[in-house]
Amino acid sequence: MEPEEEFLENAVTMAFFARQEIQQFLAWTNSSGPYGQAAAALLLKLDNLTSELKALRRQYGEE
Numbered sequence: 001m002e003p004e005e006e007f008l009e010n011a012v013t014m015a016f017f018a019r020q021e022i023q024q025f026l027a028w029t030n031s032s033g034p035y036g037q038a039a040a041a042l043l044l045k046l047d048n049l050t051s052e053l054k055a056l057r058r059q060y061g062e063e
Contacts, residue, residue, distance in 0.1 A: 008057040015050040
């Protein structure tokens with residue numbers, strides 16, 4: 001595996017675990033409070049980031 005491929009794979013994996021951690025935080029926190037709203041917004045950003053990383057990984061693999 002090339003270093004770039006490993007980086008992209010690791011980035012997707014870290015995003016996956018970050019999402020799980022934020023979901024756990026939301027389970028412990030009032031989701032309608034300011035912390036819950038901020039965490040929910042982070043989940044959306046993280047989902048977008050994960051999609052972009054996966055697209056980049058696919059593009060890199062096509063070269």
